[in-house]
Amino acid sequence: MRSLCASRNGKVLSFALMILSAAVIVANAAAASGEEKAGEGTGVPVMNDVSASLIYTAAFTVLLIAYLTAISSRDLIRLLISLEMMFGAVFLSLIPMFSLSSGHAAASVPFAIAILTVFVSSGELLILIAAIVMFDSRKKSTDADLVREGGDRGV
Template identity: 40%
Template sequence: MIGVSVSIIVTAVLILAIGLTVVINARDLIRLLIGLELMFNSVFLTAAMLYVYQPYLAFVIITISVITSAAEFIALITAILAIDRVRRSIETRGVLAGGDRP
């Protein structure tokens, strides 16, 4: 049982590291979105491990996480579409903090 838990945690950390690397090196918003989703999925994988110890708590945590992730995904897709309509590009080089234009 402990070996399975450790392997799940190691896998989640690897997925988190891959997602973080993708986010840091993203040159467009689609890659940024994919990296963020990888990071969220690593959190889901870690929370799923709770089913072994406390199934009800794990169910609540995963349900809240899935709803939050879906809302975040919809907000990011909406933002990507809005940026694409205004700038005709989804590259991150032209987007500054707070949405200021260069």
């Protein structure tokens, strides 16, 4: 049963990789057409109501899926993955901020926020990864049910 499940997941994963390759090809084609249009206009996609609504809807969906994964996870690895998904939703919701500012000086503010978010969240995830490794070395398991008490007791 396990090998069947792994095989099914492998097929789904291969399919997803194929779709990813197709998406990259389409993105390259779109970028090329955007460069062609650059001579006529600005060549930068416009952030309108439709795009912003699509992005926010996807961000909320990913966030809710991450919450659902977190509250129903039974081990710490799945908890870590759900936390990374939450940060992914945050990155999605940052995209419309790039259109709210005008001028080059103001346009770099969202990017500064994005850099801060990337580094702070990656630091937080690094700490969680280290905590999971230490937890496993002591408890010999990553089961979330074994986490019963907290607090700093020193190493």
